[in-house]
Amino acid sequence: MRPHNNxxxxxxxxxxxxxxxxxxxxxxxxxxxxxxKRDVAASKxxxxxxxxxxxxxxxxxxxxxxxxxxxxxEEAAMRNGVKVHWAADAAEHNAIVYSILQRHRVxxxxxxxxxxxxxxxxxxxxxxxxxxxxxxxxxxxxxQLAGEPPSHxxxxxxxxxxxxxxxxxxxxxxxxxxNADPKFLTHAARLHLREKFLTRRVALTGINFAVAETGExxxxxxxxxxxxxxxxxxxxxxxxxxxxxVPERRHLGVFLRLLTRSATGQPITTxxxxxxxxxxxxxxxVVLVDNGRSVHLGRPDFRNSLKCxxxxxxxxxxxxxxxxxxxxxxxxxxxxxxxxxxxxxxREKNADLPFASTLCGSCSNVCPVKIDIHQQLYKWRQVIxxxxxxxxxxxxxxxxxxxxxxxxxxxxAAGKTGRWFLLHVPFAVNNGLNAWYRQREMPxxxxxxxxxxxxxxxxx
Amino acid sequence: MSSREAILDRxxxxxxxxxxLPVAPEGGMAGADTISQFVSAxxxxxxxxxxxxxxxxxxxxxxxxxxxxxxIIAGIPQLAALGENPATVADPHTLEDVDLAxxxxxxGVAENGACWISEKQMIERALPFITQHLALxxxxxxxxxxxxxxxxxxxxxxxxxxxxxxxxxxxxxxTADIEQSLVLGAHGPASLTVFLLDERxxxxxxx
Numbered sequence: 001m002r003p004h005n006n007x008x009x010x011x012x013x014x015x016x017x018x019x020x021x022x023x024x025x026x027x028x029x030x031x032x033x034x035x036x037k038r039d040v041a042a043s044k045x046x047x048x049x050x051x052x053x054x055x056x057x058x059x060x061x062x063x064x065x066x067x068x069x070x071x072x073x074e075e076a077a078m079r080n081g082v083k084v085h086w087a088a089d090a091a092e093h094n095a096i097v098y099s100i101l102q103r104h105r106v107x108x109x110x111x112x113x114x115x116x117x118x119x120x121x122x123x124x125x126x127x128x129x130x131x132x133x134x135x136x137x138x139x140x141x142x143x144q145l146a147g148e149p150p151s152h153x154x155x156x157x158x159x160x161x162x163x164x165x166x167x168x169x170x171x172x173x174x175x176x177x178x179n180a181d182p183k184f185l186t187h188a189a190r191l192h193l194r195e196k197f198l199t200r201r202v203a204l205t206g207i208n209f210a211v212a213e214t215g216e217x218x219x220x221x222x223x224x225x226x227x228x229x230x231x232x233x234x235x236x237x238x239x240x241x242x243x244x245x246v247p248e249r250r251h252l253g254v255f256l257r258l259l260t261r262s263a264t265g266q267p268i269t270t271x272x273x274x275x276x277x278x279x280x281x282x283x284x285x286v287v288l289v290d291n292g293r294s295v296h297l298g299r300p301d302f303r304n305s306l307k308c309x310x311x312x313x314x315x316x317x318x319x320x321x322x323x324x325x326x327x328x329x330x331x332x333x334x335x336x337x338x339x340x341x342x343x344x345x346x347r348e349k350n351a352d353l354p355f356a357s358t359l360c361g362s363c364s365n366v367c368p369v370k371i372d373i374h375q376q377l378y379k380w381r382q383v384i385x386x387x388x389x390x391x392x393x394x395x396x397x398x399x400x401x402x403x404x405x406x407x408x409x410x411x412x413a414a415g416k417t418g419r420w421f422l423l424h425v426p427f428a429v430n431n432g433l434n435a436w437y438r439q440r441e442m443p444x445x446x447x448x449x450x451x452x453x454x455x456x457x458x459x460x
Numbered sequence: 461m462s463s464r465e466a467i468l469d470r471x472x473x474x475x476x477x478x479x480x481l482p483v484a485p486e487g488g489m490a491g492a493d494t495i496s497q498f499v500s501a502x503x504x505x506x507x508x509x510x511x512x513x514x515x516x517x518x519x520x521x522x523x524x525x526x527x528x529x530x531x532i533i534a535g536i537p538q539l540a541a542l543g544e545n546p547a548t549v550a551d552p553h554t555l556e557d558v559d560l561a562x563x564x565x566x567x568g569v570a571e572n573g574a575c576w577i578s579e580k581q582m583i584e585r586a587l588p589f590i591t592q593h594l595a596l597x598x599x600x601x602x603x604x605x606x607x608x609x610x611x612x613x614x615x616x617x618x619x620x621x622x623x624x625x626x627x628x629x630x631x632x633x634x635t636a637d638i639e640q641s642l643v644l645g646a647h648g649p650a651s652l653t654v655f656l657l658d659e660r661x662x663x664x665x666x667x
């Protein structure tokens with residue numbers, strides 16, 4: 001049902017998205033509009049660059065003392081009456097959540113947005129166990145009803161037109177067919193989900209930031225769905241990747257100033273909720289999830305991708321993401337940041353993703369924690385080719401190129417041959433085997449190379 | 461070995477050497493007039509602001525803005541006559557039909573229009589989210605310039621009375637998930653009104 005499981009590579013999935021050109025243009029322009037809102041918000045903060053630098057360096061400190069901060073957070077959270085769990089991988093994370101549900105004899109719950117649970121495949125796992133999970137973020141509910149994964153980590157159904165959402169709501173929520181008014185549809189979802197909030201005893205939320213000093217954690221939403229779920233439930237389960245820590249509460253000031261301005265251009269999310277103790281009679285759990293992060297931490301070239309605060313600014317600015325759509329990345333976290341995180345988790349399955357980039361560097365320029373995204377994309381390509389995960393055609397082409405470039409005689413002969421082919425038999429190059437040709441015309445070949453021209457003209 | 465030990469062991473083996481914490485940058489957004497900055501930030505995100513001399517003015521404004529409101533909870537002693545004034549709520553689900561909650565907040569933030577409200581001020585954690593409309597009341601001189609100053613204020617408040625839950629609220633609940641069309645009132649309140657109390661204002665001078 002969910003395309004993540006039926007894996008083909010980014011180029012093939014992008015080709016499917018590209019069949020509908022007007023939709024590609026619409027998708028491209030919508031996300032560029034969000035990117036421009038980010039620019040306006042960032043330009044209103046005179047110390048924006050100092051903030052990015054501070055955020056990046058706070059995260060450097062976090063990564064250099066992660067074991068200590070995790071232990072400090074655990075101790076403080078337990079003192080606050082929160083139960084803390086440790087999950088080495090996705091399977092353990094899912095088992096922990098399931099065991100909490102079982103202990104409370106509960107077979108349904110509400111969930112607010114958590115990319116970590118997407119990464120762990122929690123919904124599918126619980127579905128197989130007979131647990132009904134309702135995603136309560138409006139965009140996530142839309143894709144859940146459509147049987148799709150989110151296509152964007154902040155705007156989950158950005159690939160859907162309002163008419164399509166109207167039809168999904170007509171089918172599942174009984175709204176009138178043909179009504180695609182966003183206000184009307186949002187109100188229908190409000191009524192539909194309010195009933196879920198009021199009747200579910202367990203709520204699961206993600207975590208944006210956790211504070212080692214105090215043991216509290218912060219959840220940011222615009223809709224208020226995390227709070228509606230958590231405050232009405234008997235049991236609140238909050239799941240986080242181990243890299244989500246900040247050392248002290250005052251550091252939240254830096255990150256909350258950056259997060260939403262980078263994400264949507266708002267000065268801050270509507271709700272930035274600080275959970276420290278369960279309310280009287282409530283049970284509160286925090287699940288700390290590793291799932292490959294502790295290994296990633298040991299790779300000096302790639303570790304600072306763990307600074308990511310999931311704002312999606314790199315998605316919105318990326319010329320490839322905007323034109324290939326979120327589902328072409330076939331991972332929970334797509335876009336440029338997903339393309340440098342995913343090869344860490346599964347090199348073979350995600351070997352295509354670092355190549356889904358023009359290396360233009362726009363992602364690194366907008367990143368609020370200054371991750372060198374495009375440089376890591378470039379470095380991953382080398383690791384992937386070296387380890388033998390590159391696609392066969394690309395590998396053969398690279399080896400030929402290496403042979404030609406290291407033999408000057410061969411290089412000159414090859415240039416001559418190439419020009420001859422382009423001039424006399426263009427179809428030998430312009431065919432289905434040459435992906436470069438699909439959207440482009442090859443240039444007019446020059447009659448001679450620069451080397452030949454220079455030899456002829458140097459005495460004149 | 462437990463997962464906890466295995467994870468911490470791997471991290472200890474892989475974490476880079478010590479990196480110093482930076483000094484947080486000073487806020488450069490704060491103009492001289494934090495109140496007008498706060499007002500324009502909050503109006504920019506869909507909130508309404510009234511600056512009034514005292515809480516007595518709230519009742520008439522509220523009746524004008526929310527003529528339909530039937531169930532009102534007022535968490536401000538001077539507004540007790542406006543509706544219910546529970547000290548605690550046994551079951552948060554019973555708040556489902558609250559039309560308007562009027563609650564105190566500690567302070568506001570000029571750079572983004574957010575108000576900081578702690579558990580005790582909310583009466584019940586669910587209330588500021590489940591109510592159809594929300595009004596927050598705070599002193600006009602309790603506007604800090606930016607989030608750095610906000611966390612200094614929070615540290616001071618927390619040292620006197622630690623919170624179990626607290627939140628920044630910036631505007632009404634909203635979503636733009638359907639084709640980026642902004643809709644107010646996603647799951648939480650469809651409107652937010654903030655009352656700034658300024659005793660120095662002449663009685664008739666509120667706006």
